[in-house]
Amino acid sequence: MKFGPVAPKDALGATAVHTLRQGSLVLKKGTVIAAADVAALEAAGVSEIVVVQMESGDVGEDAAAAEIARVVAGDGTRTDRAFTGRCNLFADRAGILVVDKHGIDRINRIDEAITLATLHAYKPVVAGEMIATVKIIPFAVAGKHRDAAVAAAQGKPLVRLAPYTLRKIGVISTRLPGLAEKIIDKTIKVTKDRLAPAGAEIVSEQRVQHDEAELARALDAVLKQGVELVVIFGASAIADRRDVIPRAIEQTGGAIEHFGMPVDPGNLMLVGRVRGTLVLGAPGCARSPKDNGFDWVLMRMLAGIPVTREDITGMGVGGLLMEIVTRPQPRDEPLAGSRSVAAVVLAAGRSTRMGGTNKLLAEIDGKPLVRIAVEQALASRANPVVVVTGHQRNEVEVAIAGLDVKLVHNPDYAQGLATSVKAGVAALPASNDGAIVCLADMPQVNAALIDKLVGAFDPASGALVVLPTLEGKRGNPVLWSRRFFPDLMALEGDVGARHLIARYAEAVTEVPVDGLAAFTDVDTPDALQSLKTQFAAAK
Numbered sequence: 001m002k003f004g005p006v007a008p009k010d011a012l013g014a015t016a017v018h019t020l021r022q023g024s025l026v027l028k029k030g031t032v033i034a035a036a037d038v039a040a041l042e043a044a045g046v047s048e049i050v051v052v053q054m055e056s057g058d059v060g061e062d063a064a065a066a067e068i069a070r071v072v073a074g075d076g077t078r079t080d081r082a083f084t085g086r087c088n089l090f091a092d093r094a095g096i097l098v099v100d101k102h103g104i105d106r107i108n109r110i111d112e113a114i115t116l117a118t119l120h121a122y123k124p125v126v127a128g129e130m131i132a133t134v135k136i137i138p139f140a141v142a143g144k145h146r147d148a149a150v151a152a153a154q155g156k157p158l159v160r161l162a163p164y165t166l167r168k169i170g171v172i173s174t175r176l177p178g179l180a181e182k183i184i185d186k187t188i189k190v191t192k193d194r195l196a197p198a199g200a201e202i203v204s205e206q207r208v209q210h211d212e213a214e215l216a217r218a219l220d221a222v223l224k225q226g227v228e229l230v231v232i233f234g235a236s237a238i239a240d241r242r243d244v245i246p247r248a249i250e251q252t253g254g255a256i257e258h259f260g261m262p263v264d265p266g267n268l269m270l271v272g273r274v275r276g277t278l279v280l281g282a283p284g285c286a287r288s289p290k291d292n293g294f295d296w297v298l299m300r301m302l303a304g305i306p307v308t309r310e311d312i313t314g315m316g317v318g319g320l321l322m323e324i325v326t327r328p329q330p331r332d333e334p335l336a337g338s339r340s341v342a343a344v345v346l347a348a349g350r351s352t353r354m355g356g357t358n359k360l361l362a363e364i365d366g367k368p369l370v371r372i373a374v375e376q377a378l379a380s381r382a383n384p385v386v387v388v389t390g391h392q393r394n395e396v397e398v399a400i401a402g403l404d405v406k407l408v409h410n411p412d413y414a415q416g417l418a419t420s421v422k423a424g425v426a427a428l429p430a431s432n433d434g435a436i437v438c439l440a441d442m443p444q445v446n447a448a449l450i451d452k453l454v455g456a457f458d459p460a461s462g463a464l465v466v467l468p469t470l471e472g473k474r475g476n477p478v479l480w481s482r483r484f485f486p487d488l489m490a491l492e493g494d495v496g497a498r499h500l501i502a503r504y505a506e507a508v509t510e511v512p513v514d515g516l517a518a519f520t521d522v523d524t525p526d527a528l529q530s531l532k533t534q535f536a537a538a539k
Contacts (some may be wrong), residue, residue, distance in 0.1 A: 001140045002053040006031075008041035014051035022046055030084065030139070032182075057143045061085030061136040064114070064146045068107070069134040071150050077131065080355045085136040088432075091125045094197060095161035096303040097124070099132075104159075104511025106152040111145040113137050118159055124197060125161070132159050162303040164198040169473050170227035171202050171216050174210035174244070176235035180510075182472070187233055187287045194295070198302040203227060212237045215248035222254070223277055229301060230279045237268045238281050245281045249274060258309045258497065262316035266293020270305065288506050292321060341454050341479065342432040343382035344424035345374055347440035348390025348413035358392050359522050360440050361399055364535050368399040369522060372443040378403060379447035381454050382436055388424045390414075397482075416494030425488050433459070436479040444530070445477060446519035453479045456511045463509035465501060468518035474501075474510070475518030481507075 006014070011033045025044040027037060033051065041049060059067075062082040069079045069087035076095055080088045091097075099121045107116050118132040124381045125131055143212075165426050171191060171235070184207060192202060204225045208214040215232070219329045222230055238259070240246050246256050253275030259281075261269050270281030278301055286294040296315060300307050315533040347370050351359040360370040367375075370387075377385045383511060389396045390413025397407060410423040421437060428435055434457055453466045457479050464481035467474050478497070480488060484507075487500050501508055 001054055001138065002144075003050075003138075004088055005048040005050050007048055008038045008046060011041075011049050011051050012038055014053040017050040017139070020046065020049060039526075044432050045203050052139045054140050057148045058140040059350075061139050061141070062087075064141045064304055065134045065136045066144060068114065068116070068149045069132075071153040072104075072107075072132065072134065072158045075159030075360070076161025076163060077157075077159060085139070087134045088130055089130045089134075089159060091127055093127050093161060093163060094199070095125065095163045096122055096300055096305060096306065097125050098160050098162050098305070099133055100156075100158040103153055103156075107149045107158075110148045110152060111141065113141045114145060114149050116158075117188075122296070122300055122305070124295075126197065131161075135459075141391055158463060162305055164200065166198075166228040166302045167200050168203045168226060168228045169195060170204040170206075170222035170225065170230040171233070172205075172215065172222060172230065173207045173233045174215060174235045175207060176210045179235045182503075183287070184233070188216050188504075190287060190289050192229065193289060193407050195302070200297065200302055210244055212244050212247045212251060215244060216251040219248060219252045219274065219279070223274060228277065230274075230277060231282055232279065233282050233286065235508075237284050238270050239268075244270065246270060249281075250310050254279060254531070258312050261293050263293030263296060263310045263319035263321065265290075265321060266296070266319075269294055269297065271297065271312070274371050285506075293319065297479075305442055321392055321534045327522040339433045339454075339459070340431055340458060341382050342428050342435045343380065343385045343438055343450065344375040344421070344428070344435050345385060345387045345438045345440050346417065346420045346424065347373075347396050348420045349417075349441070350391040350411045350414065353523050354525060354528075357525070358395065359528060361392070361395055362528055364443060364532050369443050370396055371400050372398050373438060373440045373445065374403055374405060376443075376446045377438055377450065378405070380390070380450035382450055383411045384429070386424050386427050387440075388420045392418060416492070417496050418491035421491055421497065422489050425485050432482065434479055434481045434486075436477050438477040439521060441522045442476060442516075442517070443518065443522075446517065446533075449513060449517060450477065452513070453511055456509055457481070458509075459483070462507060464507040465504060466509045466511060467501070468513040469510040470513055470516070470519065473519065475513070476521075477518075484519040 016027055016029055016031045019029045022044045025040055065085055066082040069089060073079050073089050076090050076092050077089050097119055099118050104116050112137060113134045204222045204227055206218045208218045220536055231244050233246050241256055241259050249272040252274050254272050257271045257273060259270045260267060265285035266283050268283040272279040282294055282459055285292040297307050347360055361368050374387055386408055387405045388408050388410050390410045393409055408423050408427045410420045412419040436453060439446040455465045457463055459481050464483060466479040488497060491497060
């Protein structure tokens with residue numbers, strides 16, 4: 001292939017390398033120059049144009065890309081029409097991407113003009129997803145190199161889709177005191193969602209005590225129902241090959257094929273087999289919908305792809321997936337009993353639903369709402385107490401005059417609750433290990449409730465976000481570990497931090513409470529009157 005500048009009259013039949021604009025003339029890159037183009041170039045005063053000219057034995061970029069893609073594409077894939085030297089491969093169905101890395105490497109090493117890229121090996125893909133692309137970099141490639149690329153496939157496809165073949169899944173969850181039933185319920189939901197793309201479903205589910213004999217009986221019962229794979233979620237993580245879950249597998253006549261994996265999260269995963277049926281001892285992270293090492297093994301198995309010890313031990317490179325927020329950080333987390341928690345009382349709102357009245361200044365039993373809330377924070381274990389002001393700043397400060405608090409004004413309070421959260425968190429001293437965010441329009445939140453949440457705060461055991469609950473409903477205030485202060489500082493708008501609670505579900509500890517104090521705020525005149533009535537009745 002010849003490359004370089006030529007006069008327009010010598011460019012006939014060649015291909016323009018760059019888009020050319022001169023006056024009203026626009027000649028786009030890739031144009032095969034015809035006689036009319038030559039005349040237009042000369043009329044525009046163009047003296048030379050950079051082109052490529054095919055030589056004997058050259059193959060055009062689209063033809064070369066299409067031919068290479070054809071030999072690369074295997075079962076479950078389809079190729080698109082080649083265009084601008086690129087031919088894309090797509091999944092024709094859901095499945096696991098299987099690639100021949102050595103074959104792909106052979107093609108990519110033939111000549112720099114030829115490239116072949118794929119998604120990561122063993123990635124779960126859906127129908128219609130692009131999985132690979134062949135790109136010829138110049139406008140043409142030597143025929144001998146195209147032939148070498150075709151031959152490098154060695155007569156077998158290099159990219160294929162392994163279809164999902166396992167459909168019937170059994171799940172066993174073990175119980176221990178302290179493991180809430182709703183945690184198991186959520187685990188089942190997450191697992192159903194994880195299986196859904198593969199067309200698999202849970203056909204047998206059992207919950208038993210975390211006991212070797214009970215688990216063995218449950219495993220035997222599930223296997224007799226004809227499941228094709230069993231997943232065991234232990235109430236306690238598998239710590240050793242002699243632990244409850246592996247011993248139960250062996251007691252049922254099975255064997256442990258591998259324990260542990262160099263993927264984090266996912267380290268404590270176990271692969272076993274009982275009577276020919278695969279059994280997975282799930283790591284704790286499998287309760288979360290986030291991608292982890294469990295997914296890497298589970299999805300391959302659902303597609304009938306063997307996962308050997310060698311496969312698992314080869315997952316270390318790229319196996320560090322993310323930080324696990326619940327994991328203790330000895331350098332950062334406080335020692336048990338020495339935790340310091342501050343209180344941030346948000347008192348900056350405009351009371352827009354109160355008809356012009358600032359609810360925080362409304363009095364109950366002779367005290368403004370804001371003063372009641374701040375006094376309760378001061379009576380708790382929280383220290384210091386930071387009060388964030390905004391709307392009617394001076395009046396709010398007068399209402400809490402004489403109290404030992406740190407005042408922080410938020411000039412951007414009209415932009416939403418997030419600005420007040422950020423102002424309060426930014427004012428906390430570095431010595432605080434966490435902060436409980438209180439709302440000044442919730443005067444029934446007392447010191448005892450705040451102390452109950454502070455008492456449940458235990459970063460060393462993964463209790464990093466603590467909140468009150470009643471019959472499954474979550475309330476306020478919410479206590480946040482310092483580890484989440486950057487997330488709180490990134491909040492925007494008037495939505496608060498509820499989405500962070502959902503994002504870091506594994507870090508959340510719920511504290512059951514009695515009564516409606518954690519769920520009752522003052523947003524309207526009727527709500528204020530109702531609260532006054534309750535306070536009067538309690539006297």
